Amino acid sequence: MPDQENSVRRLAAIMFTDMVNYSKLMQQDEAGTLKLLEDQQGIVNTILKDHDGRQIKTIGDAFFSQFDSVLVALNCGIKIQETLVEFNATRKVNQKINIRIGIHLGDVEIKDDDAYGDGVNIASRIEPFADAGGICITEDVYRQVMNKTDLNFRPLGKKELKNISYSPEVYKVILPWEDRRHSSDRAYPAEKERRGKKSKPEEKLSPTPAPSTSEKKNWMAYVFGGLLILVFGFILVNYFGFGGGPDSRGARSIAVLPFESMTDQAEGDYFTDGITEDIISALAEIEDLRVIARTSILQYKGTKKSVIEIAKELDVNTILEGSVRRIEGNVRVVAQLIDIKTDDHLWANTYDRKLDDIFEVQSDIAMNIANALEAELSPELTAELASSATQNTRAYENYLKGKEQYSKYTEEGHREAIKYHNQALELDPNYALAYAELGNAYAQMYNITKEV
Structure with missing residues (x-):
């Protein structure tokens, strides 16, 4: 202070x-x-x-x-x-x-x-x-x-x-380059329409001449064309799912809600939060899949809101939710993918594995979600989803503990983060994510202490 x-x-x-x-x-x-x-x-x-x-x-x-x-x-x-x-x-x-x-x-x-x-x-x-x-x-x-x-x-x-x-x-x-109503657009009105706006006094309405035969034909063509557009729009909305509701753009989109920690120990949150973040990162690699960032979904940790409410707020059409229970050297991960429009499960699974297999579980969840959403995966992306930044479980745990301490934004928390990330690097010297987070922790310590 x-x-x-x-x-x-x-x-x-x-x-x-x-x-x-x-x-x-x-x-x-x-x-x-x-x-x-x-x-x-x-x-x-x-x-x-x-x-x-x-x-x-x-x-x-x-x-x-x-x-x-x-x-x-x-x-x-x-x-x-x-x-x-x-x-x-x-x-x-x-x-x-x-x-x-x-x-x-x-x-x-x-x-x-x-x-x-x-x-x-x-x-x-x-x-x-x-x-x-x-x-x-x-x-x-x-x-x-x-x-x-x-x-x-x-x-x-x-x-x-x-x-x-x-x-x-x-x-x-x-932003100006995003706004279709910007004045550079030909469709942009010179003046914005105002309800109840009166005509200028000098403007007088002149009698409208009777339409000619050719004008009548043109008018009928416009009406017929308009009706075709309305019918086509009705078909798109009702049969192909375009239109209002969550993610009205029709693109595949997903929010991964914070997984619930079912572990008795108070320290179980860092592990569960880490799994959530890694799944988000893996899904973000899938082309044409809009994935809500972790920072935007953290507000829903422990929320009582329904998935329908959350999907509407985040503008997505699918939600992934789940839980993690860790007992000694074993872990149980439950995950379910929900289609917001139908409220049906697109995919669900329960994984009972050894802790050393947690990286395989994360990859499998990402692959199954991609298949459920019919996303096209290249051989390169498939290989990337199956890979992990480290295969050392103890290094991974130290990395997650370091991130948890860093998020406290205190001098003590940053010192602890540095300790854990260094421990992770001792176990896996090639762990690039641990190097990145270690750099962040040192930068924050410098801002607080001004010491090199």
């Missing part, structure tokens, strides 16, 4: 940026990802300087920045995403930088070039609700900018945030 005598409170706009799939990219290409991180820092720092923003904290691939103006903070976020769109345009998939941005306006405490308080925490908590390459803002930000910008916004509803006592309304920023 900052020393009250050497700190000052102020209302500030806080922007949080985070690289998408950072850990996964580190696992695939550590050197290449570190270069991307360097490029990201250069781009963000340059734009921050141009908008009088002040970087107050760096956590691995994430940035906290402070602004005196909430509108300037929003414009800075838009410029960052616009610059990255241009940066990514000519680069290969594994060389692109995709980030999410969250912006909140709140009362924060400033001390020693750092910021503390809910204002900082909320910005980081809403960031996962943004799309890759997108921006989310709170209602406090929305009220300040809604009449000062031509941007459009889409409400995402109230969101429960970890360790935050209230649920803020969150909005998605419709």
